[in-house]
Each structure stands twice: as structure tokens, then as C-alpha cells.
Amino acid sequence: MLIRKAADIRSSEITSKDSYLNRREFIQNGAIAGGSLLTAAPAFGALVPTERREKLVDVGTSDFSTSEAINAFEDITTYNNYYEFGTRKDEPYRNAEDFEPHPWTIEVTGHAEKTGTFHLEDFVKPYALEERIYRMRCVEAWSMVIPWVGIPLADVIKYFQPTSNAKFVRFETLEDGQRMPGQRFRVLRWPYREGLTIAEATNPLAILAVGLYGEVLPNQNGAPIRLVVPWKYGFKGIKGIVKMSFVEKQPKTSWELAAPSEYGFYANVNPEVDHPRWSQARERRIGSGLFAPKQPTLMFNGYGEHVAHLYAGLNLRRNF
Amino acid sequence: MNPISQIRFIWKPLVFALCLIPVTLVFTDAFEITGRLGANPIEEIQDRFGYWGLRFVLITLSVTPLRHITGRNWVTRFRRMLGLFAFFYILMHFLTWLILDQSLLPSAIKEDIFERPFITIGFTAFLILIAMASTSTNAMRRRLGRRWQKIHYGVYVVGFLGVWHYWWQVKMDVSDPLIYALMLALLLAYRIWWRYRHNRQISVAGSPASSQ
Numbered sequence: 001m002l003i004r005k006a007a008d009i010r011s012s013e014i015t016s017k018d019s020y021l022n023r024r025e026f027i028q029n030g031a032i033a034g035g036s037l038l039t040a041a042p043a044f045g046a047l048v049p050t051e052r053r054e055k056l057v058d059v060g061t062s063d064f065s066t067s068e069a070i071n072a073f074e075d076i077t078t079y080n081n082y083y084e085f086g087t088r089k090d091e092p093y094r095n096a097e098d099f100e101p102h103p104w105t106i107e108v109t110g111h112a113e114k115t116g117t118f119h120l121e122d123f124v125k126p127y128a129l130e131e132r133i134y135r136m137r138c139v140e141a142w143s144m145v146i147p148w149v150g151i152p153l154a155d156v157i158k159y160f161q162p163t164s165n166a167k168f169v170r171f172e173t174l175e176d177g178q179r180m181p182g183q184r185f186r187v188l189r190w191p192y193r194e195g196l197t198i199a200e201a202t203n204p205l206a207i208l209a210v211g212l213y214g215e216v217l218p219n220q221n222g223a224p225i226r227l228v229v230p231w232k233y234g235f236k237g238i239k240g241i242v243k244m245s246f247v248e249k250q251p252k253t254s255w256e257l258a259a260p261s262e263y264g265f266y267a268n269v270n271p272e273v274d275h276p277r278w279s280q281a282r283e284r285r286i287g288s289g290l291f292a293p294k295q296p297t298l299m300f301n302g303y304g305e306h307v308a309h310l311y312a313g314l315n316l317r318r319n320f
Numbered sequence: 321m322n323p324i325s326q327i328r329f330i331w332k333p334l335v336f337a338l339c340l341i342p343v344t345l346v347f348t349d350a351f352e353i354t355g356r357l358g359a360n361p362i363e364e365i366q367d368r369f370g371y372w373g374l375r376f377v378l379i380t381l382s383v384t385p386l387r388h389i390t391g392r393n394w395v396t397r398f399r400r401m402l403g404l405f406a407f408f409y410i411l412m413h414f415l416t417w418l419i420l421d422q423s424l425l426p427s428a429i430k431e432d433i434f435e436r437p438f439i440t441i442g443f444t445a446f447l448i449l450i451a452m453a454s455t456s457t458n459a460m461r462r463r464l465g466r467r468w469q470k471i472h473y474g475v476y477v478v479g480f481l482g483v484w485h486y487w488w489q490v491k492m493d494v495s496d497p498l499i500y501a502l503m504l505a506l507l508l509a510y511r512i513w514w515r516y517r518h519n520r521q522i523s524v525a526g527s528p529a530s531s532q
Contacts, residue, residue: 079358079360185495
């Protein structure tokens with residue numbers, strides 16, 4: 001197993017003893033689950049229970065996980081940007097409480113051999129669940145460390161066999177003003193839409209998350225299925241996905257449509273390219289306490305060794 | 321007790337105590353006695369002080385219209401205190417930014433003030449408030465004479481810059497800053513209307529027709 005060097009901040013600096021101990025227990029559980037995955041039949045595939053906060057079973061571990069201190073479940077689930085449920089940070093967890101993400105279908109369209117509409121259960125079943133503990137850097141200059149559970153997006157892409165015309169993958173969130181009260185206001189162009197190049201989407205870091213903290217993904221975090229691309233700003237991680245299209249042209253994303261001078265298609269974490277209104281050089285790690293200074297933001301959020309090659313020759317200042 | 325001492329010894333301390341509630345709640349929430357500051361306490365503290373600073377600017381600007389409408393002149397006796405509370409909350413907002421958000425880092429502070437327009441705007445409003453707060457005593461008022469009024473007209477600039485500062489730092493949903501902008505516009509529009517009416521009354525009163 002690859003042993004990772006501790007990243008930019010010592011966990012002792014930002015974690016209480018309690019949560020640190022819980023974290024070890026948590027990782028141990030993960031390891032047990034991972035072990036059972038080897039003995040049990042992986043052919044069984046990923047299963048996503050429909051009950052809230054139900055434990056996910058057969059969750060493997062990943063070398064991509066960071067060893068940094070994980071943020072508290074409460075922080076991850078009460079401080080969210082999910083405008084479908086309101087624009088304030090505490091609105092998603094309040095307003096998404098009654099949201100029912102089952103049954104759920106995902107439509108796959110465009111330049112691929114296999115297309116169609118799939119039940120969530122069938123969509124995720126061919127793959128094995130993995131825990132990925134990733135840094136999440138929001139474009140608003142704060143960050144968290146989040147233990148996602150998901151399936152590698154690359155495997156999903158391969159399964160649908162995109163043709164040579166498929167240069168990009170476009171994602172869409174559910175559009176339903178009845179169930180998503182924030183959509184009654186045209187703050188953004190609904191449905192929320194995002195996109196990746198095929199090369200980005202098949203990068204091993206990219207996952208579709210269905211869980212958090214070893215449990216079913218909470219509504220406010222994008223239940224039942226969301227994108228996680230940890231080298232990009234958080235808004236690229238589209239939530240509540242109902243549609244995935246293989247397209248030839250670079251799709252327009254919701255934030256790009258809303259403010260093209262502030263949010264680009266790539267949205268790679270980059271401390272050298274500031275947001276027009278604020279600096280991206282440093283970030284506040286949520287949970288680090290009232291008197292902790294901000295920490296330096298890392299290029300590609302510290303995932304450069306896995307993704308920098310995707311952007312060789314690309315002007316990142318222009319393609320922000 | 322005569323009405324003036326009643327205001328001085330009963331009503332003023334009472335309003336003073338009320339004005340301290342928001343700052344008290346920040347501290348009691350920080351220790352989780354009355355509530356919580358949430359996942360990002362620094363942002364929460366900074367936002368709360370900012371909101372209250374702006375609210376007190378608007379409350380202070382409401383004193384004159386309130387006097388006109390109710391005809392009760394004693395309301396102006398609270399104006400200086402309310403204005404000083406606006407200064408106090410903006411000062412706390414500034415200190416939160418300086419100490420907690422920027423950790424007193426000179427390079428980051430300089431960059432924020434000179435390179436982020438919304439912070440430049442907010443900082444300018446703060447400087448005007450310092451000028452107003454430091455000249456708010458009776459002695460200063462007497463000493464400055466006519467210039468005093470000029471300095472204190474700065475409150476309109478502060479209100480305008482404050483709303484702009486808030487508007488510009490919001491990511492997308494401007495519905496909240498819009499409410500503040502509308503309230504400010506209403507308070508300014510009232511003054512324009514009042515002045516217009518006042519001038520007309522004077523000219524009507526001074527016209528030959530009315531002197532007959």
C-alpha cells in the first residue's frame with residue numbers, strides 16, 4: 001500500500017482529541033468493511049439503501065484518501081451550498097429535510113453505445129463502493145475534509161462506452177420547484193448544470209458519491225448521487241444528478257451562465273488566479289477554531305500529481 | 321422627575337442596554353449558552369456585526385423622519401447614541417476581519433484593502449464613521465461649528481457605501497442587500513421630499529399673495 005506523506009496541515013492542529021479518536025475508529029471500520037469486500041463477492045456490487053443515515057455495506061478503502069483530520073459530520077451537513085434548497089448555508093439542511101430521493105432515475109444520453117434511463121440501484125450496482133477522504137475547497141475560500149463513499153466515475157463512463165464524438169460529459173440536477181423550494185427563485189439557471197472533459201471524467205480521482213461518513217448521502221449533501229472532483233472548486237460537484245450526457249461541445253455550466261467573468265468551465269483550484277472579488281491564495285479550514293489563521297491553498301487543491309497532466313499546455317489564467 | 325431627566329436616567333440606559341443585545345448574543349453563542357455560531361464561526365461573527373452596523377446606520381437615519389411624523393422632538397435625544405452604536409458594530413466588524421479573518425497578517429490586510437473593491441468601499445465607510453464618532457461630543461460640535469454638520473452629512477455616504485459593500489460581496493442572491501438598499505432609498509427619498517415641501521412652504525409663505 002502506498003503510504004502518503006501527511007499533507008499541508010498537521011491533524012493535531014485542528015482536531016479535538018475526541019474526534020481524532022472517532023476518526024481512527026472510523027477508519028478501522030472502513031478497513032474491516034474493505035476486508036469483507038475481498039472475501040464477500042464483489043460481483044454483488046454497490047448497494048444504496050433507501051433509509052436515511054443507513055450504514056453502507058461493503059465499502060472499500062482507497063489510496064487516494066488523505067490522512068488529514070476529517071471534519072465533523074455536523075459541519076459537513078449544516079454548512080452547505082445547495083441553492084436548490086436556499087442560498088444561505090444553513091438552508092439546505094433545513095429545507096432538504098423532507099426531500100425524498102427515492103425512487104430516483106438517471107437518464108444517460110448522447111454519444112455512447114449504451115444509453116437509456118436507469119434506476120439508481122441499477123446505475124450504481126456494477127461497481128464497488130469505495131471510501132474517498134478528500135479535501136473540498138469551496139470557491140468562497142473555505143475548505144473541509146470529507147469522507148465520501150462513492151463509485152469511480154471512470155468506471156461508469158467506461159460502462160456506457162462513449163463514442164469518439166463524446167468530448168465532454170454534461171450533468172444535470174433534478175428540476176422540481178415543488179420538491180426543491182430554492183428553485184422557485186431564479187438565482188441560477190435551473191436545472192443546475194455542470195460538465196467535465198472526458199479526460200477529467202475518467203481521471204481516477206473523480207467519483208460519483210452516494211454516501212458520507214459510511215452512511216447514505218444526506219439530502220443536503222446531494223442525495224442520492226452527486227459528483228466529487230476534489231481538484232476543482234466545490235461548485236463543480238453537482239448534486240442530485242438526474243441526467244448525464246455525452247456531448248461533443250463544451251457545455252455551459254450554471255455558474256458560468258450566471259457570472260462568466262467570475263466562474264469558468266474548468267474551475268480548478270488555483271491559488272494564483274484570484275476570484276475577481278476575493279483572493280484564492282488562502283483558505284479557512286472549517287473546524288480549525290476561532291484563532292487559527294487561514295492556510296495556504298494548494299494548486300489543484302493538492303491533487304496536482306494526479307491531474308496536472310490533464311492541463312499541460314493550457315493557460316490556466318485564461319481557462320479559470 | 322422632569323421629562324428630560326426621565327429620558328436621561330431611564331430611557332437612555334434602557335435603549336443602551338437593548339443596543340447591546342446583538343453583541344452579547346455573539347459572546348453567549350460563542351460559548352453555546354444561547355445558541356451556536358455554526359460551522360464557520362468567524363464568518364458568522366463578522367456577518368452579524370456587519371448586519372448590525374448597517375441596521376444601526378438605517379435606524380439612526382430614521383430618527384429625523386420619525387420626529388417629523390410623530391412631532392415628538394425628544395426622539396432626537398437618542399440619535400447620537402444610535403449613531404455611536406452603528407460605529408461600535410462596524411468597529412467590531414472591522415476588528416473581526418482584522419484579527420480573526422486576516423490574523424493581523426500585514427500583507428493580506430494590505431491586499432484586501434487595496435485590491436478588493438468591496439473591502440476598499442467598506443474601509444472608506446469605516447474611516448468616515450471614525451471621523452463622525454470622534455467629533456460626536458458637544459465640545460467638538462461647538463468647536464467645529466458649521467464644519468461639524470458637513471462632517472456628519474457623511475452618514476449618507478456611509479449608508480450608500482455600506483449597502484454597496486454588502487451587495488458586492490454576495491455571491492449571487494442579492495435579495496438581502498436589496499432590502500437594505502430599498503430601506504436606505506426610502507429614508508433618503510423622504511428627506512428629498514421633505515426638503516422640497518419645506519422650501520415650497522417657505523416660498524409660499526414669502527409670496528405677495530399670502531402676505532395680503
